[in-house]
Amino acid sequence: MPNNTPRQGAVESESAFDMQAREAYITGLPPRIKPLQQNELGKDAIDAVNNIRKVISLPPTDTVEEYTATMLRHPALYQRHTELAIQLFSGALSARDRELAVLRIGWLSKAPYEWGEHVKAGKRMAGLTSEEIDRAKQGSTAPGWDEHERAIIRAVEELIADAMISDETWAVLSRRLDEKQLIELPLLVGQYQGVAYLQNALRLRLMPDNPGLSAR
Structure with missing residues (x-):
């Protein structure tokens, strides 16, 4: 029987994470590849x-x-x-679904650049509040999500932990998302997980208006 439970460690507790140390490790050192002038x-x-x-x-x-x-x-x-x-x-997913997913990816990846940029994008394009952004850090178990939002965030957690979306989560997603949107969601997660890998690995410096992991 398949295991539909994300592997332990997919969702870190806030107490286990030193945000300042993480940012110093990634953005506090020179970029690994010099950008073109x-x-x-x-x-x-x-x-x-x-x-x-x-x-x-x-x-x-x-x-x-x-x-x-x-x-x-x-x-x-x-x-x-x-x-x-x-x-x-500009795809099939709503801006809100997209940005909630990307924020969860950015936080699980502890990606200063991606997190900070998508806090801004989430507010500008999806109307997310600082409270909702803080909740995205906590993940799918945080109180306050509706059933669909919780499933979007849980799908991210499951894909990152186990490269799979559980039947239970898929069933909830299918109540609101059509086939195009259901195809798009795993690709969105893969794309932005890759972006987080790239930005972290290259040690990209934050833009002046990007506060990194402290953004909310």
Whole structure:
């Protein structure tokens, strides 16, 4: 019989986590790969950045942030990576479902860059409150979620812990999500788990308006 329970350790208690030490380990040291300088980037790079900014409801810019300037050292991969990101941002899942899932991924991954950026995105695009963002840290067992929201967050926890969504969680998700959305959710989790891996492993520096893991 399959084990539908996430492996122990998938959800850490707050007391087991030293946030300052984690941030110092990832963002307190120099980036492992130097980003391209602004004078090394052409109009195509600016256009690519603004395509993404348009999708996430941000105004155009004439500069390229360090994350993108680093990824552009592998331009072919960056293009494919951003194509999927844009598809997911404008995809079948609601902004609220998407951002709740990404916040849970970011927190379980202890990813300062991803967490801080998606706290902002969650508030701007999905209307999430600071209370709900704090609750996303606690996970699916936190009081206050409705049945559907709890299932979205539990699906993230199960996928990260066991690369599977349990039958119980799937049944709840299926009450509100259609087939396109059910296909999209695991891909969303995989995409943003990968983004967390990348941003953490490269030790990307936080943008000035990104407070990292303290964001709420």
